[in-house]
Amino acid sequence: MSEEQERSAGLVEEIETDIEEDLGLKGAGEPWFATVALSTALIAALAAVAALLSALETDENLRLKIEETIEWSSYNTAITEQLILRSRNEVLAAMGEPVEPEAAQRLKGYLEEARAERERFEEAKLESERAMHSHHILAVAVTLFQIAIAMNAICLISRLKPMWYVGFVFAAGGVAFLVWGLLP
Secondary structure: OOHHHHHHHHHHHHHHHHHHHHHOOOOOOOHHHHHHHHHHHHHHHHHHHHHHHHHHHHHHHHHHHHHHHHHHHHHHHHHHHHHHHHHHHHHHHHOOOOOOHHHHHHHHHHHHHHHHHHHHHHHHHHHHHHHHHHHHHHHHHHHHHHHHHHHHHHHHHHOOHHHHHHHHHHHHHHHHHHHHHHOO
């Protein structure tokens, strides 16, 4: 190798060292760096799963809200039909006209229908609230995972290994909320 090539190779090596120092890459070959990076990737995957589940709960809540609205509307329709029939019977009775014998049976049917619709409304409302509660729990899990990822990034940039442990605490909290959010 010529003297000029040796000098060029030395300059390239010097420049690479300066760049590593400037970018903070010196020490990136340490074994715990790879472990931090791998754990961060795992935390990011858990965050993605929690975010997806949270979004699915939001969608389920929206579907249940629509169902709840339909049930409430059906309940109101049954009540209105009952009131119309009752008013009709009262008007006929006040006019001295005979009330149809099946009117009482229809009135009873409307009452039963209204009760059934009210029960379905209450069930849909409870399910909707459950889905929203689950969404909120999973959103907390996502937030904790994101904080853990940030702590791991700080750990790598600052070379403060204890920050990795702080990240693990947040990740453990994220896992706890993820599991809680999946429980019925």
